[in-house]
Amino acid sequence: MTELTVRRFRARPPAATDRVLGLAIAGGMLRAAVADGTGRILGEASEPLDNLDASGVLRRLTQLAHLASTRAGLAHLDVKAAGIAFGGPVDPVRGLTILSPRSPGFEQYPLAALIEERLGIPTVLENDARAAAFGEAVFGAARGCQTVIYLHLGTGVGGGIIVDGRLVYGASNTAGEIGHIVVTAGGPTCSCGKPGHLEAYASEPAIIARVLEALLLAPDDPGQQLLAGQLTTRRLFEFARLSPTIRRVLDDTVQMLGLAIASLIATLNPEAVIIGGPVAEAGHDLLEPLQARVRQFAYPASLRRVRVAFAELGADAPVIGAVALALART
The missing domain is CATH 3.30.420.40 (ATPase, nucleotide binding domain)
Structure with a gap:
């Protein structure tokens, strides 16, 4: 996995031409969204989490990422980076989920590295509440x-x-x-x-x-x-x-x-x-x-x-x- 110095995140204004991927495993849903540098969602896809285990979530999240990219009008997943908001405790430095209250198999699971490997883009993992906090600071209230x-x-x-x-x-x-x-x-x-x-x-x-x-x-x-x-x-x-x-x-x-x-x-x-x-x-x-x-x-x-x-x-x-x-x- 690409080295990610998570503690250096800053709420800065990005370029409007940037294209990035947001992934969320939270609230009983899987969601993927391609957005520009203003936070405007260009294409998205989602489905219920149901009873998927970690490997099932990885597979479906990858498919949703490609579907969101298609809906955003991109010929392929041409984005600069991906972020994952995970509904459970995480180790953001190592890109690991600690556990999931909803799905089995997420104990010490290298989710960020696996998404990065499948999609070929730098990927960062964060707890969903911290991700929401950062989203509100950059694009929200x-x-x-x-x-x-x-x-x-x-x-x-x-x-x-x-x-x-x-x-x-x-x-x-x-x-x-x-x-x-x-x-x-x-x-x-x-x-x-x-x-x-x-x-x-x-x-x-x-x-x-x-x-x-x-x-x-x-x-x-x-x-x-x-x-x-x-x-x-x-x-x-x-x-x-x-x-x-x-x-x-x-x-x-x-x-x-x-x-x-x-x-x-x-x-x-x-x-x-x-x-x-x-x-x-x-x-x-x-x-x-x-x-x-x-x-x-x-x-x-x-x-x-x-x-x-x-x-x-x-x-x-x-x-x-x-x-x-x-x-x-x-």
């Missing part, structure tokens, strides 16, 4: 910013940190694991087994589970009528004005998020804190009280130039992030 915190609120709570235009990795590549910030000394248990972590309050499954638990103790609450349908955080935030029980749980969630973000702002002094993922679909019912909590808890001097906003790239964030990472290699 934080474009133009050099120091950015990105939180992804979905089945878990992940994120990415960019300082002086560079992704931050830390000593063991775990920088940006924002879901494991401690927000209380007790509280519910996180997926990692430790109590009081942000993920146990702010991931979508955690929010829904805590609402259901609270409604069991409040049989006369109007929120009981939601139990007949599918629950999402968006529905909960919309209904909260009618349900004191749901409102209390969501207020607690927003407070914990505000505490975590205030601590990150004091530590990193960012220009932007960007919130993405399914929980962010709650819209202003979430954003406005969250901004108020951040103002309440954060160090005033650090608040002067920071804005807290929603992500702009939506479900495209991982693949656009992979594009941005590939462009950073050109």
Whole structure:
């Protein structure tokens, strides 16, 4: 595999004539997109991940890359580099996936080298949350910013940190694991087994589970009528004005998020804190009280130039992030 100094990525404006490939294995989908230097997707292809193992994913991702190239009007895969956003922990320096929560065979799997070998182009691998963070910094809600915190609120709570235009990795590549910030000394248990972590309050499954638990103790609450349908955080935030029980749980969630973000702002002094993922679909019912909590808890001097906003790239964030990472290699 081509030597890739991942830690030198910078959010720089690439040339519009650049052509790169973004690949994403995230959210239960496989996706390939050919894009130009402005992040505009010229051609793409996708399919469900289903129950494919690592070798099956490699085969299908290669086929999707060629299909995306054809749809972009390229006679062959004439791109300068490829980026991969992977839904699981990775070693970005060695181009290895550590494991996948969805697919077998990704333990210490040299995905970047194998894609590079099959496609013949320099390839870089990144965790999907960090890729999304980089995408938002280059093409999304934080474009133009050099120091950015990105939180992804979905089945878990992940994120990415960019300082002086560079992704931050830390000593063991775990920088940006924002879901494991401690927000209380007790509280519910996180997926990692430790109590009081942000993920146990702010991931979508955690929010829904805590609402259901609270409604069991409040049989006369109007929120009981939601139990007949599918629950999402968006529905909960919309209904909260009618349900004191749901409102209390969501207020607690927003407070914990505000505490975590205030601590990150004091530590990193960012220009932007960007919130993405399914929980962010709650819209202003979430954003406005969250901004108020951040103002309440954060160090005033650090608040002067920071804005807290929603992500702009939506479900495209991982693949656009992979594009941005590939462009950073050109």
